[in-house]
Amino acid sequence: MQFGIFSVSDITTDPTTGKTPTEAQRIKDIVTIAKHAEQVGLDVFALGEHHNEPFFSSSPTTTLAYIAAQTRTLQLSTATTLITTNDPVKIAEDFAMLQHLADGRVDLMLGRGNTGPVYPWFGKDIRAGIPLAIENYGLLHKLWHEHVVDWEGKFRTPLQSFTSTPRPLDDVPPFVWHGSIRSPQIAEQAAYYGDGFFANHIFWPASHTQRMVGLYRERFEHYGHGSADQAIVGLGGQVFMRKNSQDAVNEFRPYFDNAPVYGHGPSLEDFSRETPLTVGSPQQVIDRTLSFRDYVGDYQRQLFLMDHAGQPLKTVLEQLDLLGEQVVPVLRKEFAGLKPAHVPDAPTHAARLAAKLAENDKKDEVQA
């Protein structure tokens, strides 16, 4: 199982100091955060894509390539890459390029974005959100799996004898997760292709996650990719920790109360009950995270949101220390002990390449 962090790249005023980081500062900070994630033993860093203030991350592959150059083991991913408004040809090329530079430490999570206005900025219609996600991914999948592509669709100019470059590293395309909060069509899409499904699992009730993952698993089996419990599931999560739980609550409360998305709404206590948010001691985070398995089954990737709502860099790095030193080692051991042998590990380039080579050998034997 992989553990890591994901960032939505918000630039938010720290409500306790009134200070707002500059774009330049926040961009450098995210690199520091990603590097620190590797140093404390985390596996994954995923970055969002937004094209509006107060977010900075409009070009995730640029940022991830820069981070790749300064890390050795960290798996680089997105949260999410907009499959609706990006040209699938450009996604195919950008991520294949990143895959080569990062020696395969790349996967991506596709999503439809969090804001309606982004669609017209890229010449698209929000009412076609789901059809865009379906057609665009169909093309992306083809570009990565077929060398020469002839293609015609509704939302993009046709392609004739087109080859996207560079080709995926070792001809193994980056693993794809499909992210969604509550659109059953996206769970169905992930299941159809045998790709991963990532449930947002922050800011929303666990019941959403349970329903969506359940549907994805059922349909994964229906499409013949394996049994339902072999489907590849990732979850988000949001935590804030201090040694003493009351210190965590006191320190996090002003960030919670003023946060974009849910601020000025429910109390921290209500939101912690209604959603997977956990504010408390490392042990409380361990217990809550282990309980996710009760309603989604054995899963492959757990990402935590650690750097939003204006928390200063120093705090975020301290949170990563707690996560890496006290929480994740326990979670690794506990989850590994619970996972049956037939449930696959999280997908990596090395494992996918090995699986592909093994399959090729099998084919050769049959032919010989």
Place this chain on the structure above:
Amino acid sequence: MKQRNLVVISAGLSQPSSTRLLADQLSAAVGAAAGKLGVTLDVEVVELRDLAHEITDHMLTGFAPAALRKAQDSVAAADALVVVTPVFSASYSGLFKSFFDVLEQDTLADKPILLAATAGTARHSLVLEHALRPLFAYLRAVPVPTAVFAASDDWGANSVEGPLRGRVDRAAAELAHEIERREPATVTDPFALTESFEDMLKGL
């Protein structure tokens, strides 16, 4: 006897409120009228005052906390509704409107509904026709022709057999008739998959 569910939404704020009083009279009358048509009604009353914080939370977070979720599920499963609001600033109250603002889309589609309002003076009575009826027409509910308005005057000495009683009974009979002639309500699951991926591809 057929078994059906009636959910009564009361947006009164005081305890007791004349809004709740009217809601109770209406639900009793609908129960009696339905009984005459061979329908037993299970009645659930939702007091929006109890859900006021949760309704605001839903507006801000995009999901319903547990108690509001329960009320929303009841509304979705209801065979008919009685909705009663006090008149605030010449319309339904903000709390009343907010409850319907955060309902899942299409929840009220094809649902029979009895509209009612209370106010201090009869001069507000057309709020039913100018504010409530268009709102529920937009939500594709099916309001019965008689809507019931009660002003302070109606709670006087003549309330037992007076003109309010007549309107309550007429509206209740109309709603009972709608309940009786319809199939039980079915609830659509927003998480259910309605088409396979092959269908989605074909639909492009």
